[in-house]
Amino acid sequence: xxxxxxxxxxxxxxxxxxxxxxxxxxxxxxxxxxxxxxxxxxxxxxxxxxxxxxxxxxxxxxxxxxxxxxxxxxxxxxxxxxxxxxxxxxxxxxxxxxxxxxxxxxxxxxxxxxxxxxxxxxxxxxxxxxxxxxxxxxxxxxxxxxxxxxxxxxxxxxxxxxxxxxxxxxxxxxxxxxxxxxxxxxxxxxxxxxxxxxxxxxxxxxxxxxxxxxxxxxxxxxxxxxxxxxxxxxxxxxxxxxxxxxxxxxxxxxxxxxxxxxxxxxxxxxxxxxxxxxxxxxxxxxxxxxxxxxxxxxxx
Amino acid sequence: xxxxxxxxxxxxxxxxxxxxxxxxxxxxxxxxxxxxxxxxxxxxxxxxxxxxxxxxxxxxxxxxxxxxxxxxxxxxxxxxxxxxxxxxxxxxxxxxxxxxxxxxxxxxxxxxxxxxxxxxxxxxxxxxxxxxxxxxxxxxxxxxxxxxxxxxxxxxxxxxxxxxxxxxxxxxxxxxxxxxxxxxxxxxxxxxxxxxxxxxxxxxxxxxxxxxxxxxxxxxxxxxxxxxxxxxxxxxxxxxxxxxxxxxxxxxxxxxxxxxxxxxxxxxxxxxxxxxxxxxxxxxxxxxxxxxxxxxxxxx
Numbered sequence: 001x002x003x004x005x006x007x008x009x010x011x012x013x014x015x016x017x018x019x020x021x022x023x024x025x026x027x028x029x030x031x032x033x034x035x036x037x038x039x040x041x042x043x044x045x046x047x048x049x050x051x052x053x054x055x056x057x058x059x060x061x062x063x064x065x066x067x068x069x070x071x072x073x074x075x076x077x078x079x080x081x082x083x084x085x086x087x088x089x090x091x092x093x094x095x096x097x098x099x100x101x102x103x104x105x106x107x108x109x110x111x112x113x114x115x116x117x118x119x120x121x122x123x124x125x126x127x128x129x130x131x132x133x134x135x136x137x138x139x140x141x142x143x144x145x146x147x148x149x150x151x152x153x154x155x156x157x158x159x160x161x162x163x164x165x166x167x168x169x170x171x172x173x174x175x176x177x178x179x180x181x182x183x184x185x186x187x188x189x190x191x192x193x194x195x196x197x198x199x200x201x202x203x204x205x206x207x208x209x210x211x212x213x214x215x216x217x218x219x220x221x222x223x224x225x226x227x228x229x230x231x232x233x234x235x236x237x238x239x240x241x242x243x244x245x246x247x248x249x250x251x252x253x254x255x256x257x258x259x260x261x262x263x264x265x266x267x268x269x270x271x272x273x274x275x276x277x278x279x280x281x282x283x284x285x286x287x288x289x290x291x292x293x294x295x296x297x298x299x300x
Numbered sequence: 301x302x303x304x305x306x307x308x309x310x311x312x313x314x315x316x317x318x319x320x321x322x323x324x325x326x327x328x329x330x331x332x333x334x335x336x337x338x339x340x341x342x343x344x345x346x347x348x349x350x351x352x353x354x355x356x357x358x359x360x361x362x363x364x365x366x367x368x369x370x371x372x373x374x375x376x377x378x379x380x381x382x383x384x385x386x387x388x389x390x391x392x393x394x395x396x397x398x399x400x401x402x403x404x405x406x407x408x409x410x411x412x413x414x415x416x417x418x419x420x421x422x423x424x425x426x427x428x429x430x431x432x433x434x435x436x437x438x439x440x441x442x443x444x445x446x447x448x449x450x451x452x453x454x455x456x457x458x459x460x461x462x463x464x465x466x467x468x469x470x471x472x473x474x475x476x477x478x479x480x481x482x483x484x485x486x487x488x489x490x491x492x493x494x495x496x497x498x499x500x501x502x503x504x505x506x507x508x509x510x511x512x513x514x515x516x517x518x519x520x521x522x523x524x525x526x527x528x529x530x531x532x533x534x535x536x537x538x539x540x541x542x543x544x545x546x547x548x549x550x551x552x553x554x555x556x557x558x559x560x561x562x563x564x565x566x567x568x569x570x571x572x573x574x575x576x577x578x579x580x581x582x583x584x585x586x587x588x589x590x591x592x593x594x595x596x597x598x599x600x
Contacts, residue, residue, distance in 0.1 A: 088482040182388040184505075185523035205484075206506040207520060217597040218520040220507060223485035257600040297517040298598040300557040 002041040002066075003246040005029050005239075006107050006132045007122025007145075009046035009070060011056075013082040013096075014229050014274060016089065021229075024275030025056040026081060028122035028145065031232030034276050035239025035266045036120075037063040038284050040246040043113055045069035045132075049076035049101045059276065069113060076101035089227050090204060109135045118246040120238060121165070123147050126157035133164055141251050143167035143242060145234070151177050162195030166251075169200045169238045184209055188216065200241070200260065202234050210260055215253055219260055222268035222294055229274040233267045236279070240266030240287075265290045302341040302366075303546040305329050305539075306407050306432045307422025307445075309346035309370060311356075313382040313396075314529055314574060316389065321529075324575030325356040326381060328422035328445065331532030334576050335539025335566045336420075337363040338584050340546040343413055345369035345432075349376035349401045359576065369413060376401035389527050390504055409435045418546040420538060421465070423447050426457035433464055441551050443467035443542060445534070451477050462495030466551075469500045469538045484509055488516065500541070500560065502534050510560055515553055519560055522568035522594055529574045533567045536579070540566030540587075565590045 012026030033042045043066045052072065060067050079102035082095040105128060109116075116136050121129040121144040129144055136142070144165045150158050151174060162168065168191065170178070175187040178194070184201055188211035192199045198212040205227075207220040241263030245251050251259075265287055272278040312326030333342045343366045352372065360367050379402035382395040405428060409416075416436050421429040421444040429444055436442070444465045450458050451474060462468065468491065470478070475487040478494070484501055488511035492499045498512040505527075507520040541563030545551050551559075565587055572578040 090482075182390075183525055183527055185525040189525070203506065206503065209523065216523060218523050219598070220518040220520045223509065223516060223518050225483055225485040225489075227483055254600070261600055295600075298519070300554070300561055300595075 001117065001246050001249045002043055003036055003118045003120065003242055004043045004045065004109075004113055004116035004136070005032050005036070005120045005122055005242075006045040006129075007032065007120075007124055008079055008102055008105075009044070009048050009052075010079040010081050010102070011052070012231060012275065013080070014231055015082075015084040015095070016229060017085065017087045019274075021274045023053075025059060026231060026275060027079065028124075028232075028235045030060070031235035031270065031276070032120060032122055032239035032242070033060060033065045034063060034279050035236035035263075035270065036243030036246070037065050038266065038287055039240070039243030039262070042066065042243070043069055043116070045107050045109065045113065047071045047073060047101050047105050047107075049073055049078040052078045059280070069107075069110065073101045078102075083231065085230065089230060092230075107132055117141070117249075118242060119143070120242050121145065122235060122238075126150050126154055126161045129161055130157070130164065141166050141245065143169060143238070145169050145238060146174065147171075148174055148177055159194060162191075165196050167198045167200065168196040169202065169234070169241075171234065172201055172203050175199075175201045185216065198256065202237060204230070204233065208237065208260060208264060210257070212253070212256075217257070219264055219298075222265055222290060224268050224272055226272045228272055228278070230271045231275070233271050236270035237263040237267040239263070261291060261294060262287065265294060301417065301546050301549045302343055303336055303418045303420065303542055304343045304345065304409075304413055304416035304436070305332050305336070305420045305422060305542075306345040306429075307332065307420075307424055308379055308402055308405075309344070309348050309352075310379040310381050310402070311352070312531060312575065313380075314531055315382075315384040315395070316529060317385065317387045319574075321574040323353075324531075325359060326531060326575060327379065328424075328532075328535045330360070331535035331570065331576070332420060332422055332539035332542070333360060333365045334363060334579050335536035335563075335570065336543030336546070337365050338566065338587055339540070339543030339562070342366065342543070343369055343416070345407050345409065345413065347371045347373060347401050347405050347407075349373055349378040352378045359580070369407075369410065373401045378402075383531065385530065389530055392530075407432055417441070417549075418542060419443070420542050421445065422535060422538075426450050426454055426461045430457070430461055430464065441466050441545065443469060443538070445469050445538060446474065447471075448474055448477055459494060462491075465496050467498045467500065468496040469502065469534070469541075471534065472501055472503050475499075475501045485516065498556065502537060504530070504533065508537065508560060508564060510556070512553070512556075517557070519564055519598075522565055522590060524568050524572055526572045528572055528578070530571045531575070533571050536570035537563040537567040539563070561591060561594060562587065565594060
């Protein structure tokens with residue numbers, strides 16, 4: 001079983017109160033893929049420019065991620081994002097965004113990719129996300145992310161997308177914006193009523209909440225004292241979650257909850273280094289060890 | 301086994317985006333006592349004025365709370381607090397504070413009360429909290445709360461207090477103020493290094509974290525969609541926690557963790573009504589039912 005992800009692949013410059021790193025491998029589909037690769041084979045669909053370093057592609061290939069769907073545009077430049085984190089390491093300021101080739105991203109899937117059963121639509125223009133859905137008619141589980149920009153600018157498209165997906169993974173701020181309520185326990189159900197069969201609300205350092213017709217629960221984040229760079233935490237959460245679901249080829253309530261936990265733990269590793277630096281140093285065993293610790297933490 | 305609590309007893313006026321209630325029974329020791337009364341016999345030491353309604357005292361007595369240590373000052377007026385919650389129901393603005401008789405609060409314990417084994421020093425002037433400790437030399441478990449005001453104005457006293465208590469229960473903002481770090485997983489350990497054997501950091505709607513020499517964990521809040529009035533949530537958390545520890549007459553790591561869970565659940569009921577309104581409608585059975593649900597929520 002393999003997992004298809006469609007989304008951004010970027011080059012990031014990240015500034016934190018302690019340090020700055022340039023030319024990091026970034027992007028939503030990248031963080032997602034890397035996280036999911038600990039669980040299953042991942043097929044990444046994205047677009048980059050000629051400036052995209054070969055070493056970045058190697059980094060993905062080394063984890064077994066299929067990058068044959070990563071289009072390289074001749075003469076084009078890769079999506080670039082520069083951000084600065086505030087001392088609280090939660091709030092961040094976007095210093096510069098250059099969409100470049102990602103601005104015209106029009107994913108066309110190969111025949112093989114169109115057979116995908118597990119699909120994640122990383123944050124992107126909702127109409128493009130729906131064009132991907134058009135190409136995977138046999139998909140068993142389609143989960144999407146979105147962001148405030150699309151909710152504000154293309155709300156109708158977002159609502160149409162919600163009717164077509166099985167699951168939605170969003171931030172707390174997005175849930176509040178969508179529903180107009182600040183009570184997340186309420187917001188989750190309201191968003192679910194907009195279409196998705198299940199909704200996950202990510203709360204950053206406070207964990208994540210899950211909502212389906214018959215269930216609502218919250219799991220805390222794994223408390224790490226080494227928060228180096230939160231970039232990609234949400235995408236690696238989704239990658240861990242979807243990776244585990246694909247590995248299990250199952251998304252019943254019990255498997256979904258365990259998948260949430262894996263997502264939380266993979267994200268906790270992701271933030272412990274700049275870009276994918278920490279993720280490159282861990283193995284599935286490290287994730288399993290942290291899972292055992294996490295289970296222990298939550299049992300009393 | 302009984303539990304001694306020393307702190308404020310107040311009359312609150314609370315304004316939320318939806319409603320306003322005046323003359324509610326409030327105060328840190330009150331919310332604490334009421335929450336703890338589901339688990340153990342509570343002895344409340346505080347001070348009120350002549351204006352304090354008899355019905356408020358009856359409310360406490362009906363739950364078996366011993367109010368013989370509640371001093372009524374002739375001609376005095378009770379501590380009054382008026383606050384307004386923002387639409388997010390987290391941030392609040394203090395519109396008016398009248399310390400009144402609480403400004404000269406000088407708790408003198410009866411001989412019987414001096415034998416207390418379990419003591420909670422609700423938020424108050426640190427020097428007064430220490431005067432209480434002087435009077436309970438045989439105390440087995442002394443836990444205190446504090447607030448930003450004392451950390452800012454009487455930091456030396458706060459540090460001296462920390463050397464003398466077993467446990468400390470504070471908010472996330474207080475932990476950040478004490479340590480200068482915004483990473484709570486780090487802050488908890490730093491506060492513990494200031495003296496207390498264990499530290500609990502309350503995160504409001506996001507739950508609570510526990511730190512001791514050998515343990516660190518986080519438990520999420522119980523997600524309630526009916527947040528009516530958050531006043532006293534932290535005190536009822538501490539009351540549920542200390543109440544359970546006193547009932548068990550034990551504070552080993554396992555019992556402490558279960559106590560944290562009880563604190564979280566009692567607090568979740570507390571916020572579902574103005575003042576103590578919701579608490580008056582629940583029984584220990586309701587708390588146990590929610591605990592079962594909470595355990596289920598955290599197991600996967």
